[in-house]
Amino acid sequence: MVTVNAENYLPDMHIGEIRRDAAPGVRGFLFQDLLAVEELIKEETEFVCSEFIEDICTVTDNGVRIIQSKYTPKTNLDVKAITRELYYQYIKLRRYGYGGDIIPVLGFHAEAVIMPDEETAKQYLNLPTGQEKFQGNAAEIKAKVKECIEAGTKKDRENNLFASFYELEELRDFLRVYKMEEVGESIGSYRKALGEKLDTLLKTDCCPVEDTDDRQDLLIALATKLVQDRYNEPDQPADNQELLKHRKVLRKDFFAALGQALAFEPSFNIVIRSFVDEAYCELVNEQLSPDNHKRLNRLYVSTNEWVENNLDSPSGVVQLLNTVSTDSKLPSESDGPQNLRNALYICKERIMTFCHQIWKIKLNLSQDTFKECLLPGIGEYIAFSFQNHKDWSRLSIIMSSIGDSPRRKIQNVQKRVRAWNERPQKWYLRSADARGFGDYSIDVARIAPEELDVTSISPERFAVECMECIGIDVGKWATNENCADSIFSEKCKYGGKT
Template sequence: MTLTNEEIIGLMYKGEHNRDASSKVRGFLFQDLVAIDELLKDETEYVCTEYVEDVFSAQEGKVYVIQVKYYPKSNVGMKEIVRDLYYQFLRLEVYGYKGKVIPQLSIYSEKEVNDVTLDELKQYIAVDKDQKPDFEKNDIEEVYKENKDEAHKKCFNNYAYNKSMKKFIDVLAINKKYQRIGEYRKELEDKINEEIKSTSTISDENSRKTIAMGLAIRFIQDSYNDAKNDSRTEFEKKKRTRKEFLEYLQRNTCLINEECIGAYLEGVVYDIWSEKEEDNPSLTQNQLELLHIIVGNTAKWISQLCNNIKGQKQLINTISRRKKEYVDEYENFDIERD
């Protein structure tokens, strides 16, 4: 039976159940920023995060399978990265995907990141085979019964061949043109602002940018939540279209509401984090990753807490030195006043 490209993408979640939105993933802002960057491109139809790869971005007639790495301090282990990307590239080929597949490494690193050769790929997967295997001979579903390493090994042994590997190397994109997270986020804030400034009623540009970035991150991170009684497929749950993204931003920045307040405070958390990271160049890679987790969880907590008046009042009561009577009066404040 011939499958459509959409049906094939829907099958790609098989064997990927361990790719969940753990606290570490939620705390890793760089991945979310790359997804937002993709959604800001005119050509993008939709993205999925934590589906197939860190970011899966679809345009007309082609898809980008993107692994995201933020390694300002440590060396880059290309073997595991390339094995992961070729595994997904090969699975799409086995299923018969008819569009163009572009594997991509999106990386920020202060270390040198080299291109990968065909000979290196052959060494990484331990396969050197001229003849194309019969894809019908083996059931790819059997691969998914194994753990990650064994699944990769079985998939490569059953389906990899030199022409496929050469094709992969020819299209593999290594994007190293990223900045540190704080600078990258500011760059994206400017891009988002261009999309919403004509419809937004938030007159202060800095506040508008901070709110919009908080909303954009929330839009992506909502796809990590596993809602109960949701009968949709994993693909449908993860899918975030460019059209929905822009409408969400425009809708929530055309008036000051509770969601704006939560998004603004979330953005402030990320601002403080960026300052701490940039002011402490001696932080190790492990310390940076731990900081990412703490900041991500803090931003999520403060965003959820401050999405309503009672939560905002609770936060003020925690940090304010004002008398209880003043804090109680917060519920009567005009949300749009300066």
Template sequence: MDRKDYYPLIKLGYCESNRDAAPPVKGYIYQNLVAIDALLENDTKEVIIEYGEDVVVIKDTGKYCLVQAKYYSSGITTNLQKEVYRELYADYLKMTAIKEYEVSAVLDCFNNGIPLGVPSDTDAEDWIKDNAACSTIDNLLKIKELDYKKDERVSCIIKSFGNDLKWEKFKEKYSIITRPELYSFMNELSRKLCNEFKPYYESLLFNNLNREAKESILFGIAYKIMLQRYNYAMKSGTSHKGVIEKKSISRIDFINIVKQNIQTDINCIIKMSIEAWVSSVYNEIIESNRVMQSWQEKCLEYLCNNTKNWLGNMCRTTEGQISLINTISAEKEITELDWNGRDELERIGEINRLYERFKVFLKVLWKIILNIIDYKMVAASKDSIKESDSMLQIETYIESTESRYICIRFEDDYIQKSVITGGVNPTSPKWDRWNVYERMYKYKPHKWYMAGDTSIHGWHTYSYSPAEIIDKDIPESVNPAVIEDRDNSFYYECLECIKVDRGDWKINEDCRKCIFNEKCVKDV
């Protein structure tokens, strides 16, 4: 960042060494999306995230744009509008207290489709004059000496540096942008990213991915870049200049980082595809389940991050890729010889076909983990859970001694060797079901989590063929008490009692009473 750009930004951060509080999950996702959108504007020079304001955009002309990025799922209230207006006005005053820098202010928000205009002069004037009783100062640095809460700081700045001329100028610079819902905003940005980087990837292996895969990967790269800057916390003794450097990125650097990520080999492309899928599943859950408890939203965010790390590391290698494919695919078993014998385009095509089944796998896994956290932890512990907690580490639930497929091990289950497939239902083509069942007969997990097929459940043995289970010409489920060879038997779990669709994620099922119970609830 140019030296001349630092000075007004440092003043912006004088009154808050750290931002006051972390916003809800959807709020900070939205904030990162706004920052990405700004970086895709040709006249953007630099973007700073979560310093002084939610987002600060520096234009090539030297103009500063202060952005409050807000996600209001139930619509913005008058009090919230007032709060945002006053904060932006106070920040405008901070940046223009000594020199008239060119500064604009924007409320960039999702307002649930409700039209939102700038306030009338009468309302705005009432808002900026509604100041708490506080001291006035002649130097911004002095506010650090005052033990003020956020609104008191805002009042102090408005009373100390505001005047009619400043307010008239601010009114001209204040605007409101309303956006579509999160999922639509993400899709819009994904398309913009694909168009922005098309000239760079047309000659690369990356170009052989389908449009949806390209968009998902590019969005994942861009979001990760912003998340790294968002998550940087100001440490004691760190200069404001040092914090700005950590929280800012130029458009040029942003473009170069994305370009470096897509100029890569087949294994890295597959890894990035899988990581992008994880983000897509997470985003879909968050957008389609607007009513969740705060701990559920937070745990889903942590599960998303940890899953990307786990699957990203696993899918760097052909062995890991094969393990994932043989867990969720509806195709015949893939061997290392088969996979290595395929060219890069065939591998990309195989991976691209797996997304819908991957989504089933991941939703089931995450929902079961959330259920375990719910019944194992008291409310206070859930609210304070950390990303590093073992219950949020995917590896906690993986049987590491099995490499042919992703073998699941839930501590509270009566069986310790299970598989979550990509879902099979009675209307699936017979060959799809045959391929899945044939692999399971070879691997012999002791429980099949088969989301989608509620027609079969209970104990069965590996003594009859996959053909019999496909045609549903199988014996009644076996009484487990009479099974002598447990290693040659399996439990078929239909997962009817685990809900993962729109609106279902606010509900917690007690797995101890259903899927971890040896007697299926359908037989009770």
């Protein structure tokens, strides 16, 4: 089979490549992971390897697809650089002696892209005049390729290879098979469509997750995690042969893992990660500054890391539900996995809003990680303290949106919080109809608009911050708010309401 030969040639393709340190979930890499999932869905795929040769390498029974991934919805692509990079990989694999099909692919979501013609492609290659093609036997050619690609800048390595091995007919062959595959949908829509495809392929008679949308969200979250885990684990092998074995995702193993997830109870953290993924997908097209785009990417990654490490137990689920829910009754740790999982799905939108709230606050504070300002050791809810950023409150809870019936929902939360050992001094609870101060000792849903005297704050008093100053709706993420003068201040600029 050609695939056996492909595995013999691919390790050498990694020579000269800068170690690719992908951050899973950043906008471009999330799109890349989804492209890898789509490759795994295809029946002809034997395995996929991310971050080894270009962004994705797909091996089929008769060839290799070398894929570069680009998600730039507001900007044009650098087709010259992309074409050079793919042609560089194409020449390498051919000169190493691989005889199967080599398909260079640009998978993209961007402004319109035009395929280069022959003359344009030759200009891209920046070929020297009068350069003679290197001649030699197979071993000498392989040695010359390695000489070309082991030293110098990326551009130098490309130019060295082109100068030594360029052939017009080979360039024409490259252009004949070069594919530009556009994904017209946003990341969120593309993610949803792939979840639907996976669900169709993995229909089972019995699945613990009965709701179709929930099941599809779970599948695509697990699918992207299976891809990410292979290239993002620490301490990966230095040997290229071993690294290839470590990075590749076999299609049969991929679908076996997904099928197992459908047949048995899915872990809590995979369910929650699917919500975090969707929350992030809603924001990827927001017009953030370059620095805040990077921060949001890191916040998203670190949130999923924290979820994976802390919320895969009944106590972790209850901690999250206590943080975001405004319902009068929540399941306890002893109520069983199915009840806890159902409660998570009921609170899905609130969990996503929680992510948006904490991410926006952290962007305003120029923070990069979910754990910064998080208070460890408080298990009843997810507690934060922003005192180092001029917040008067020592202990705060970042909740969700209160929606309709604010008095009733505040009363629901208050009844729950009164029983906690360490009660928050401030609730960050998005609501235009509830702001001011309450008292844990009084079982009422009245929030009074009072002037704050920080020195007189008692353990029984708490504040409700309406979050009206912090924009998380569409189009609001480009605005940087001053938290010290708004949600951290001693007086709400909107005044109080009863």
